[in-house]
Amino acid sequence: MSIVTLDDAKKQINIPADATEFDDEVQAYCDGITAVIEDYKREVIEPRTIREDIEHAGRSGRCFRLWSVPVISLTSLTSVTGSTVWDVSPTVLRVNSNTGLVRVLSGPAVRGLAEAVYQAGYQTIPDNYRRGALVALQHNWETRRGAAGGGVRNGVVGPEEVYDPRWSYSIPRKALEWLGAPRPVVG
Known part of the structure; x- marks a missing residue:
């Protein structure tokens, strides 16, 4: 592309x-x-799918960053063991497309190693x-x-x-x- x-x-x-x-x-x-x-x-700039490991060792586990920005959409978030799959809907995980900051609004905190799959780039x-x-x-x-x-x-x-x-x-x-x-x- x-x-x-x-x-x-x-x-x-x-x-x-x-x-x-x-x-x-x-x-x-x-x-x-x-x-x-x-x-x-x-x-x-050119839209594409990004796979990125997220390692969260913080206390709250309620916030993490996606590093390839701007973020178009979060496709999936799964612990590397497969034991936790997060609901990526905007009412559960809120993504700031410009900064890549993701806030966990409800559901389980993000702890340990997880894989995020998301679309990054500009739609236009x-x-x-x-x-x-x-x-x-x-x-x-x-x-x-x-x-x-x-x-x-x-x-x-x-x-x-x-x-x-x-x-x-x-x-x-x-x-x-x-x-x-x-x-x-x-x-």
């Missing part, structure tokens, strides 16, 4: 829609840029994320192939894009402006 489509990427890097010789490579760039943008933003990817991903994809494509895209390594245009090995990067400043600041780190 990718933040940007193959068609949008080809349009961004000036490859005609009916030209297919670079499709596999461009798709690999689409897939790769998704991981780069998600790492930068510190969040899941923000337009500025798509635009930032396209700019970053174009930057990476052109630093490898040149602006013409035909394998000529003449780089990208603009003083902020001049390659200096001391400052190697995958996301140029103009893409960062589209993406905005990364999500704060929660301890």
